[in-house]
Amino acid sequence: xxxxxxxxxxxxxxxxxxxxxxxxxxxxxxxxxxxxxxxxxxxxxxxxxxxxxxxxxxxxxxxxxxxxxxxxxxxxxxxxxxxxxxxxxxxxxxxxxxxxxxxxxxxxxxxxxxxxxxxxxxxxxxxxxxxxxxxxxxxxxxxxxxxxxxxxxxxxxxxxxxxxxxxxxxxxxxxxxxxxxxxxxxxxxxxxxxxxxxxxxxxxxxxxxxxxxxxxxxxxxxxxxxxxxxxxxxxxxxxxxxxxxxxxxxxxxxxxxxxxxxxxxxxxxxxxxxxxxxxxxxxxxxxxxxxxxxxxxxxxxxxxxxxxxxxxxxxxx
Amino acid sequence: xxxxxxxxxxxxxxxxxxxxxxxxxxxxxxxxxxxxxxxxxxxxxxxxxxxxxxxxxxxxxxxxxxxxxxxxxxxxxxxxxxxxxxxxxxxxxxxxxxxxxxxxxxxxxxxxxxxxxxxxxxxxxxxxxxxxxxxxxxxxxxxxxxxxxxxxxxxxxxxxxxxxxxxxxxxxxxxxxxxxxxxxxxxxxxxxxxxxxxxxxxxxxxxxxxxxxxxxxxxxxxxxxxxxxxxxxxxxxxxxxxxxxxxxxxxxxxxxxxx
Ligand SMILES: Cc1cc2nc3c(=O)[nH]c(=O)nc-3n(C[C@H](O)[C@H](O)[C@H](O)COP(=O)(O)OP(=O)(O)OC[C@H]3O[C@@H](n4cnc5c(N)ncnc54)[C@H](O)[C@@H]3O)c2cc1C
Ligand SMILES: Nc1ncnc2c1ncn2[C@@H]1O[C@H](COP(=O)(O)O)[C@@H](O)[C@H]1O
Numbered sequence: 001x002x003x004x005x006x007x008x009x010x011x012x013x014x015x016x017x018x019x020x021x022x023x024x025x026x027x028x029x030x031x032x033x034x035x036x037x038x039x040x041x042x043x044x045x046x047x048x049x050x051x052x053x054x055x056x057x058x059x060x061x062x063x064x065x066x067x068x069x070x071x072x073x074x075x076x077x078x079x080x081x082x083x084x085x086x087x088x089x090x091x092x093x094x095x096x097x098x099x100x101x102x103x104x105x106x107x108x109x110x111x112x113x114x115x116x117x118x119x120x121x122x123x124x125x126x127x128x129x130x131x132x133x134x135x136x137x138x139x140x141x142x143x144x145x146x147x148x149x150x151x152x153x154x155x156x157x158x159x160x161x162x163x164x165x166x167x168x169x170x171x172x173x174x175x176x177x178x179x180x181x182x183x184x185x186x187x188x189x190x191x192x193x194x195x196x197x198x199x200x201x202x203x204x205x206x207x208x209x210x211x212x213x214x215x216x217x218x219x220x221x222x223x224x225x226x227x228x229x230x231x232x233x234x235x236x237x238x239x240x241x242x243x244x245x246x247x248x249x250x251x252x253x254x255x256x257x258x259x260x261x262x263x264x265x266x267x268x269x270x271x272x273x274x275x276x277x278x279x280x281x282x283x284x285x286x287x288x289x290x291x292x293x294x295x296x297x298x299x300x301x302x303x304x305x306x307x308x309x310x311x312x313x314x315x316x317x
Numbered sequence: 318x319x320x321x322x323x324x325x326x327x328x329x330x331x332x333x334x335x336x337x338x339x340x341x342x343x344x345x346x347x348x349x350x351x352x353x354x355x356x357x358x359x360x361x362x363x364x365x366x367x368x369x370x371x372x373x374x375x376x377x378x379x380x381x382x383x384x385x386x387x388x389x390x391x392x393x394x395x396x397x398x399x400x401x402x403x404x405x406x407x408x409x410x411x412x413x414x415x416x417x418x419x420x421x422x423x424x425x426x427x428x429x430x431x432x433x434x435x436x437x438x439x440x441x442x443x444x445x446x447x448x449x450x451x452x453x454x455x456x457x458x459x460x461x462x463x464x465x466x467x468x469x470x471x472x473x474x475x476x477x478x479x480x481x482x483x484x485x486x487x488x489x490x491x492x493x494x495x496x497x498x499x500x501x502x503x504x505x506x507x508x509x510x511x512x513x514x515x516x517x518x519x520x521x522x523x524x525x526x527x528x529x530x531x532x533x534x535x536x537x538x539x540x541x542x543x544x545x546x547x548x549x550x551x552x553x554x555x556x557x558x559x560x561x562x563x564x565x566x567x568x569x570x571x572x573x574x575x576x
Contacts, residue, residue: 069457069475069484070447094478095435095443095460102444105413106451111538112412114442124542129441130334136544143538178456179486182472187480194478200575224575235497242462242497243476248330248438249354249496257575267330271438278573279553280566291555296569300558308563313576316567 002087003056004030005080007073007100008049009092013040015048018092018197020156022149023052025119027159030087031055034163035080037073038066050163052156060168064177070096071176074103079170081108081144088123093148094196101148110143115252117153117275131248131271151197152254187241191222195244198227200257201276203246204239205231205269207262207283207302211239216306217261223313229253229273231263247272261302265290282306318372318466318488321428322363322396323419323449324356326380326387327439334439340534341541342409343439345381352387355434357394357501358494362464363432364395365499370466373397375426379407379419385517392512393504400426404521409534412440416448418532422525423453430471433493435460446493456486459493 004026009016019034026032033056034049041059049057058080065072077089077100089104091097093115105112118126123145127136140146195201202224204217214228221228230240232247246253248271258276263269265281265288273279274293281294282305291297298305328334328348335344363374376391376399378384388399402422410418423431431453436443450457458464461473462481469488474481476495504512522529530536556565570576 069459069482071451071457074451095476098443099447099457099459102412102416102442102447103451103457105444105538106416106448109538112444113539114412114444128547130439131330133334133547134336134544135547136336137542138539139542140539141537175454179458179484179490181475181482182485183483184477185474185480185483242495243478245496249436252441257570257573271330278575279550280569282562282566286555286557291553293550293553294555295550295553296566297553297555298558298562298566299555300562304560305558305562305566308561309566310563312564312567313570316571316576 001031003033003084005077005086005089006032006034007077007089007091007097008034008036010036010040010045013042013045015045016197017156018151020052021151021154022090022092023049023054024156025149025154026090027053029119029123032161033058033084033086035077036060037076039063046163046165050161051158053159053161054163055161057163057165058168059165060170062170064172065170067181068177069179069181070099070103071178072170072172073100074107075172075176076170077104078107080168086144088145088147090147090149093150098148101146105146108143110146111140112146112148113138113140114148116147116149117254119147119149123147128275131267132274150252150254152199152256193225193227195227195229195251196253199255200224200226201229201253201255202226202259202261203229203231203263204234204261205263206233208234208239214240216303220259220306220310223310231269260290261306263290264288265293318366318370319427319429320363320366320372321375321377321423321426321431322359322391323377323431323433324360324387324391325353325378325437326350326384327353327437330438336541336544340409341544342534345383350383350386352390353434353437355436355496358496358498359432359434360391360394360396361499361501362494366430366464366466375400377419377422378402379415388517389512390504392515393508394502395508398515399517400520401517402520402525406522406529406533409537410532411537411539412442412444412448413538414532414536416445416452418525418527420449420452421527422520423449425525429488431491433491435493435495446491450491453491456490458484458486458490461492461494462498464492464494
């Protein structure tokens with residue numbers, strides 16, 4: 001079976017969930033070969049990749065790979081594409097993943113598909129465009145398909161793989177060293193899952209009313225192990241940091257569950273959350289367009305409904 | 318400093334956006350064209366850098382004739398001149414083709430700094446800046462929420478999941494900006510009037526030395542095989558809060574096995 005390269009996303013040596021999703025997807029189309037870029041690789045990581053079906057693990061552990069923006073990872077993958085002739089390359093459709101995919105496509109003279117939500121025989125890809133309004137099937141017509149897959153689009157399923165390890169050394173070009181990371185600044189990460197990866201997202205909008213009030217949104221999120229999102233009205237007002245904005249000019253999320261509180265459901269907001277599997281809306285205006293999308297809606301004051309919901313969830317634990 | 322800012326015309330999100338049934342490309346006639354919102358931040362950043370360091374701001378757009386409206390808006394904000402890459406042969410270009418055509422044009426017109434929006438609201442690929450940096454062989458300083466130039470060195474803050482990375486490079490470079498890096502100015506009446514007299518150079522394939530077999534539907538590296546309107550979501554249950562809204566929501570969550 002031909003190899004499919006899967007670029008591993010990892011933080012502090014831990015494999016992220018999206019990689020397990022990508023391995024699951026790759027398994028349906030070929031033999032997944034995980035690519036570990038940068039330091040942090042360990043036996044624990046190998047075991048995790050094996051658990052989700054990686055037949056091979058290519059490890060390029062040089063610190064240099066993460067000292068520069070994007071290019072070293074693209075060069076590593078390009079080197080593997082040339083050397084191993086994989087059937088396709090899968091990366092997570094995060095902001096950086098897409099940039100890696102873009103550069104790799106140019107380097108290998110291959111087509112690239114972004115924000116893919118499904119992948120079938122012949123690497124025909126499903127994409128959901130225009131904020132979820134239109135479903136598209138597309139395919140790469142030249143080179144090796146480079147596919148950026150949206151987090152949460154495949155349910156990860158364990159299935160043992162050999163995870164045979166192969167160390168690779170990447171020779172970086174001068175171009176790879178052109179944009180150097182001189183400092184990494186970590187801000188209020190907390191224990192919450194990353195917004196685009198989270199299985200559950202709880203979002204607050206203008207109805208939340210203030211930065212302080214976002215505490216009740218966070219409490220609900222924490223009771224569910226969810227990430228917190230915000231509408232643009234809320235980020236514009238400075239109530240919640242901009243990187244948590246969901247929508248057309250913010251992040252696109254596709255969680256199992258999206259809870260919108262005090263959000264009207266403007267088209268630009270919907271563009272970022274419409275593909276959530278289950279949607280709950282809490283809004284005091286029964287005419288709010290968000291209810292058109294909701295699987296379950298409560299017309300009511302979020303300051304009553306949200307704390308009660310949090311309490312009920314805690315009770316059931 | 319010679320700054321080129323890439324501005325794209327996109328269909329207004331507020332109107333219904335469609336693909337054409339004949340060649341499965343974006344139907345640009347069906348919807349009103351507006352400036353890709355994120356590109357307004359790119360224009361603003363270009364203008365601020367020019368105000369601080371001197372130089373010139375050139376608007377670069379690739380698109381059909383009607384994209385000229387988008388160019389006028391950027392000129393009205395204060396850009397000095399524009400290059401409009403337009404040719405029937407470009408219709409249907411994908412990200413690789415677009416980046417190729419724009420890189421060819423940039424090589425022709427020269428630059429110290431190229432600034433883009435981080436993403437377009439129609440294609441939403443967010444790959445163009447990275448592709449341009451690759452093709453032009455210059456540093457990629459993307460997803461910036463802060464840009465500082467001092468002489469020939471440039472530093473940005475690159476937004477990440479955990480906060481930001483401070484990234485350093487030397488000009489020339491390609492930068493992309495995220496929303497809220499600044500507050501884009503509104504064109505003044507004077508600016509709108511002045512924009513009418515600013516030069517807009519039209520480039521076809523020949524002028525930009527773009528090879529026809531690398532662009533358009535025929536040259537693209539990917540294709541849309543089929544498409545269909547997404548099925549509407551099934552209607553859900555909406556209840557009025559009678560003091561038990563939270564509890565009812567919890568019941569729904571339990572029934573769906575979320576809790
Ligand atoms: C080019 C462009 C790009 C945009 N990009 C984005 C984007 O990426 N993301 C985004 O979110 N928006 C985006 N917008 C903005 C979008 O159009 C809306 O303005 C925005 O989503 C509104 O946010 P909201 O729903 O929080 O606020 P509103 O529309 O003001 O809605 C607030 C809601 O809260 C309800 N409410 C108030 N108080 C309570 C209470 N106590 N209890 C319960 N409910 C209450 C109200 O009934 C109302 O429905 C964009 C706009 C443009 C033009
Ligand atoms: N046809 C185009 N003309 C000018 N700039 C463009 C064009 N397409 C994309 N861009 C620029 O590239 C950015 C990212 O676009 P995209 O990769 O399509 O999401 C946009 O914000 C624009 O700055």
